[in-house]
Amino acid sequence: MGRKPNNKITTIINGVERQFKPKQIILKGKTLEMFNFDRIRLELGESQLGERIIGDYYRKNIPPGFTPKD
DSSP: OOOOOOOOOEEEETTEEEEOOOOOOOOOHHHHHHHHHHHHHHTOOHHHHHHHHHHHHHHHSOOTTOOOOO
């Protein structure tokens, strides 16, 4: 699960050049078994379940200083 790596060193966000930091989730052992069990039980693909887990995490753990635009 994750994105294909690329050789991108910097990125431009809102006109400011920043260092690019790729992020990837790696599951191993018992965690991977639980993930696959849940994925099969809910009949979801890897990306769909990963999106659901990450969404739930951010709903419960709002980053410090974050204010919604709405």
